[in-house]
Amino acid sequence: MRLKQVWYRSAAALTVALIAGIVLLQQQGAAWLYAADQKETGKPVTTLAVPPSTSVAQQPAVAAKSGLPDETAFRVVAESPALKLWVDDKTAHFKVEQKQNGQVWRSYPNPEQWPKETITGTWRNNLLSPIMLEYIDASNSKSQAKTISWTEDKGALEGFQTTPNGFKVVFNFTGTQFKIPVEVRLQDDYVETVIFDPEIKEGKLSLLNLKLYPLLGAEAYNEKQEGYLLVPDGSGALIRFKPNQANDKSFYRASVYGPDTAFFNETTARNPLRIPVFGLKSGAQGLVGVMVSGEEYSKVFAAPNGAYGQYNWVTAEWQYRIKFFQNTSKKAETGFFTYSKDRFTVPERKTRYYLLDSVKSDYVGMAEKFRSYLVKEKNLKPVQPKSNEVPLYIDIIGADIKKGLLWDKYLKGTTTAEAIEMVKSITARGIKNLTVQYAGWQQDGYSSYGGLFPVDSRIGGNAGMQQFIQYAHSEQIPVFLTANYTLNNTGKDGFWPTFDGLRDFVGKVLEFENYANHEMTTQVSPLFTSSLAQEDLKNYKALGADGIYYNEGIGQYLNSDYNNSYRANRSDVLKSQQAVLKQTKDTLGAVHVENANFYALNEVNHIHRLADTYSYDIFVDESVPFTQIVLHGLITYTSEWSNLREQYRSDFLRSIELGAYPAYVFTSAPSSTMKGAYSIWYYSMDYRQWEASAVKEYKRFNEALGDVQDKLIIGHRTLAPNVKETTYEGGKTVIVNYNEQEFSDGQIRVPAQDFIVGKKGTQQ
Incomplete structure (x- = not known):
């Protein structure tokens, strides 16, 4: 069973002093900026002459003007071999021109379509603005979040200056007193927007989130050409341009890398976002936005036609504070929602907008551009196929427990000796390219968390596991041990819930409810988790394991922790998980992760049970294999276990379409044995009942995918x-x-x- 995160209301208040006196963004030397850009990208950008009038000291603040920017006033500030960047000094709006074909992407609404815009009031100004934000008055407990744009707030530009590859400016919201320093940089095939968090200024109000150049590339519906928004929901989903697409004001909004349990979250069935990407296509023009820094504090926000005006637009929504529940009673039955006083801060929040060639402007082109980014900058490399037959992934279940009359009952699924016989039987049918992931091997099986070692003696103990792994290796079969370090219900490993549990923003220890027995299990502090996983590596190595399959935690869930002993924000936890994955790979040789977040890609060899559909929002039109297009040939992946498919034939075909490899979850015990188990309660896991159909399907998988693994x-x-x-x-x-x-x-x-x-x- 996949871990379903449970959200809890808070129990006590945490008061932290509000950050004050952050200095205004100062002018940086052009030579330093140019050197930094060359160091980051390795690609020079044409340096244009910077007129003296653009210096911070000489240029006065420029007040915002309502309406579209005057395109005749734009000037070129940077060029690359492929692109040209224009800017309007009065609004800091920009446009990017593709030199080869003259296509233009604007940071503001398409002027040809603007006369047809019918939206009025605040949102009309919001659409015209280069930046909009949401804020709250933290001094008033009854204050509600409000949205304001720089244009609506009668904003001014401060310190506008050109740089060797773009421009810098501070957006001064003169009414609400926010000051947001940003930079726009041009590179060979993309334009990059940057927000400098440490230099943001707040007055009496508190910044909740902001959208920078939200309408970049936005277009209205055109019946003569195809258009859609791409959101990274599940495998990827398209919101097609339509007339009156969302008159009910529906829009898409989801956190990158999933929600943060330390704060309030609405419980939904929506797929967590695993990729910091979004895209937009309108006819021959397309772009893909990639959040390359600070994305752990962002959401993808997509507004179809009719939600906010006639334009279809998609952008990064950068989060600075998240709502939590402040209780006013000991039982946490009464209280109110409010926001943290301190804001989330990272050095820079960057979004790259890759501008696509006209023949590559669809979701495939978007995926190819993102894949190229991963190869060049995240060092992903082509897979090395073991043979011309695809790998078959077998999850073997050792044991689980179920509720008994007086105490839990142990359910034996597969001993290590039985696992040897299982593998012999499967390979005897001609399937040689196996990978085994052994789960439920710890004391009391799959639903017992904490103190994983030694292997439970009832399925063979350490000696039995070593013998199984040695046999598997004799058949050239790698063995991964499945591990969940996110929960602890045994008290082992020196774990004390009060001292070592994950705490939300107001200090409450968070728990996970098992839906089978309603047992509440403590969630472990992420830094405690990381330390324990690293300490256990020697035990995996002693058994001869080829790696660890991390499920329900490391590489998949990203939560802040307000336990003072292990205090960590999302950035800290992200880095700690990356370190665990790297050390695991360095020590054992390989790492598998369940439905992994993409910050794990540098170290992950295989993603298991990768999402292959979408969340079925009413305004989303169809699922596309964006994620699989990005990954295939670089990292192996599977979809759902074949013997757990909801629609058996269609799901098989879906795996073929998406290039996913086959996977099964097996026990040696009869299927009825696991009935009532707390976690592995599936009723069709006896491998003997599936061998024949598995072999038949395996041949079809090889027909489709055997010769294209790399x-x-x-x-x-x-x-x-x-x-x-x-x-x-x-x-x-x-x-x-x-x-x-x-x-x-x-x-x-x-x-x-x-x-x-x-x-x-x-x-x-």
Whole structure:
């Protein structure tokens, strides 16, 4: 069972002094900026002459003007080999021109469409503004969050100056007294916006979040051309441009890397966002935004046509404070919602907007550009296939427990000796490229957390696990041990809930409720978790494990901790998880993570049970394999376990379409044995019942994916309703027909509920 995070109301107040006296952003030397940019990117940008009048000392503050900027007043401030950056000194709005074809991306509404805009009042000014923010009056407990834009607030520009590759400015909100220092930088194929957190100034009001250049690339619906917003929900989802798309003011808003349990969160069934990316396509123009710094404090915000005006737009919403519940009674039954006094601060919050070529402006082009970023700057490398057959991932369940009459009952799923027989049986059927992930091997099995070592003697103990791993290695089969360090219900490892538990903002120890027995299990402080996982590495190594499969925690969940002994913000926890993953890989050789956040990609070899659909918001139109296009050929991944599919045939075809490898969860015990288990309660895990169908499916997986394991996905499209085509490097295509009728377009024929493979444009 996947861990479902439970949100709790707060129990006590935490008071921290408000940050005061942050200095205003000062002018930086152009030579220093140029050197920093070259160091960061390795690519020079054409330096244009900076007129003396642009210096901070000489240029007075410029008041905001309502209305579109005057495009005749724009001037060029930077050029790269591919792009040209223009800026308006009066509003700090900019536009980027692609030299090859003259396409232009604006940071403000398209002037050709603006006359048709019908929205009035505050939001009309918001759409025109280069920056908008949300704030609250923290001195008033009954104050409500309010949205204001720089234009609406009669703002002024301060310290406008050009730099060797762009410009810098401070947005002064003269009414609310916020000052936000930003910079815009041009590089070869992208423009980057930067917010300098340490130099933000607040007056009497508290900043909650802000959106910088939110309408960059925004477009209205045009019936003559395709347009959509891309949000990284699940595998990826499209919000298509439509007339009157969202008259009910619906919009998309979700936290990057998931919610933070230290604060208030609404309980939803929405997929957590694993990738700090968003995109927009309008006809031949497209862009993909990548949050490259500070993204742990951001949300993706997407507004379809009708939500706020006629424009379709998507942006990063940078978070500075999050709501929490301040109780006013000991039982936390009464209270009110408010916000923390201190704001979240990182050195810089950066968003790169990669501007796409006209032939690469769709979601595939967006994925390719993001993949290129990961390869160049995160050092992702092509996978090295073990053979020309795809890997089959087997999760073996050792044991679990269920509620008994007087005490919990131990349910034995697979001993280490039985695991050897299981592997022998599967390989004897011709499946040689196996990877085993052994779960529930700790004392009392899967639902027992804390004190993982030694291996429970009832399934073979340490000696039995060593023998199994040695046998697996003799068959060239790697073995990963599954571990959850996020919870502790045993008190082992020196864990005390009061001292070592994860605490929310007001100091309450957070717990997870097991839905099978309603047992409350303490969540562990993330830094305690990281330290313990690193200490345990020697034990994994002694058993001969090839790596750890981290599930329900490290690399997947990102929570602040207000336990004074392990105090850590999201940035701290992110870095600690990266360190654990790196040390695991360095010590054991490899790391697997369940449905991983993308900050883990540098160290992760395999992502297990990767989301392959979306959250089905009413205004989202369809799911696309954005994540899988990014990953295929670089990191292996699976979808849901094959023997737990909800729609067996369709989900099988979905894996084929997305390039996901097969995975099963097995026990040696009869399926009925695990009935009533607290966590592994699935009723169809007896491997003997699945071997024949697994072998049959495995052959089909190899037909589709065996020879493209190290190939990138370079194309994906819809040929007809419920007919999808995926194209790999080298030209191989896989066409999947989800319909109950055969598909034919005169050249190819795809049987009902099946797939075919071939070269581009041909049937094999």
